[in-house]
Amino acid sequence: MVTTETETRKLSYIQAVNEALRQEMERDPAVFIMGEDIAGGAGREDQGIIDSWGGPMRLTKGLIKQFGKERVRDTPISEAGFIGAGVGAAATGLRPVVELMYVSFFGVCSDQITNNAAKMHYMFGGKIKLPLTIMTGMGAGLATAAQHSETLYSIFTHFPGLKCAVPSDAYTGKGIMTTSIRDDDPVIIFQNRQLMGLPASTHVPEDPYTLPIGKARITREGSDVTLVGIGFTSYLNNQAADLLAAEGISADVVDLLWTSPLDEEAILDSVQKTRKVVIVDEDYPRCSLATDISALVAEQGFDYLDAPPKRVSPPHTSVPYSQPLEAAYMPTAEKVVEAVREVMA
């Protein structure tokens, strides 16, 4: 195989999403970004201060210099206000990307998301478009305790009218951002903080590309067990697949990428092949994606199964601060391997 330069173009998650935002802003003047500290040091251009933060995760670094403060707009800490403003802007011809710093803060602005963004298209008889993208950070493992570390995609997946995406690496991060900005429905992109902290390691094409909405991908082909992951847990599942391979167990790894729409077919096809499934989810265990998928497999894939579906989720508790407790709380590759041994037994 010939390795071309583009095939070895490795970006970090943050670089990849940053590139998607930049390319979409270049492509379409209707795209603009709002959020807290997305540029930083707001209002001090005359002192030569501009773009001091470039976003809490640096996802928006450099954009204000290229597109100016009208289109890269720092906000006060008023999530109900500026996410609601995102809804209004989307309903009237713009394509806002709005950042909710961490999804644990969604309660501050959930009315705007679940009552306005999710419902306006339906309530108004399908007569308006709402091309709003909300990007939000999430995930435990950084010792930020109960109010900053949650992984809350299931609660939004619950709401008809919202599309929910959970990228699992730089490649899907860029593709999902581009896809969401171009889509006419409201999309929430859930971005795991540990994934955002990883160094550049994934091939990312420079040219803009979209990914099919609601389609999972298979990151490892295998025949003994299906591992279903969502975002960061897909990353863990790939590690678990390596550990399992060393034990002679071949895992088929389904990386969901979207929780709404959900790629039921990809899950069922894989389970049909392997006859065993472990679902790995960092969100709370009750009424979760893991329970949803478990129900799907039980209802529609029952005949394929050699063992009951197995879930790896945190316990039904808030996220603890203390590092040993937090480590015990989170799914890990080792816990996935353990669960696989149980379904294989």
Added chain:
Amino acid sequence: MTITTSIDNDKLLWMYQMMVTIRRFEEQSKREADAGKLRGMHSSVGQEAVPVGVCAHLRDDDYVLGTHRSHHHCIAKGLDLNAMMAELLGKSTGTNKGKGGTMHIADINKGMLGANGVVGSNIPVAAGVGLSARIRGTDQVSVVFFGDGAANQGTLHEAMNLAGIWKLPTLFVCENNRYAESTPVEYSVSGESIAERASGYNIPSVIADGQNVLEMYEIGGEAVRRARAGEGPTFIEAQTYRYNGHFGADNPLTYRTQEEEDYYEGRDCVERMKAHLSQTKVATEDEINEIDKKALATVEEAARFADDSPFPDPEELTTDVYISYP
């Protein structure tokens, strides 16, 4: 402003000692963070005078609610330094048994109803605490500390309106340290001041030099007196400055200038109080040194205590979610 209250010497010395203790505690916390033992910490260095001046008027049965940046509120409210430092290190002897950490320190026995990591989230709770005192017929007061950034959350406005219509014994203390993360207050706040927002809710407000503990003491005293007497809420905008970055890894010089930092650090609350104590001969140099030494020793003891304490048992992960859950 001119300070009209005569403050007895014990109070003056207590306030100095508290501010120094907070400063040393935060320096130690930073060392723990640098050593990787503590994560996600927001330093309160520079802002010590604000809670110290206010809490000087509070009893153990009065309530304080804080923010992500609350070590100074907790110390000023009399929390145990050993238990606080243990909490920062996630130890089982911590104020919250290691479950809450730096952003959530709480101690109900001392009236510390918790630091809160969601900006603005604590403010309506404080109104509820004031309401509770009213309904229970006590003269307790609630004090909520929050930042200039939090002044832009709807929760503040809803809570002020409640406190206004119900005349709640609640102090709204905005620590205006000029920044919310990297965002300057002059960008984020529409209007002349944060304090003037209270007038829309018929709540008296005052702008205080939050780097002057005597002024904070005077203003806090009047606000607490009003609250206890049933005269309702007060809004205090304490103008102060955080000397460090927003959190450990933040370099504030990417959004503010060295001159500005120098200006505010030149008005340091601890140094000004030290000068006041010696000028007014409330304390000799030796006595001041003695307080300084004691503050350092208690902080060092807290660090030792935290280090020697065990991490929580793994079973602790799933306790305390409910009181009972059959």
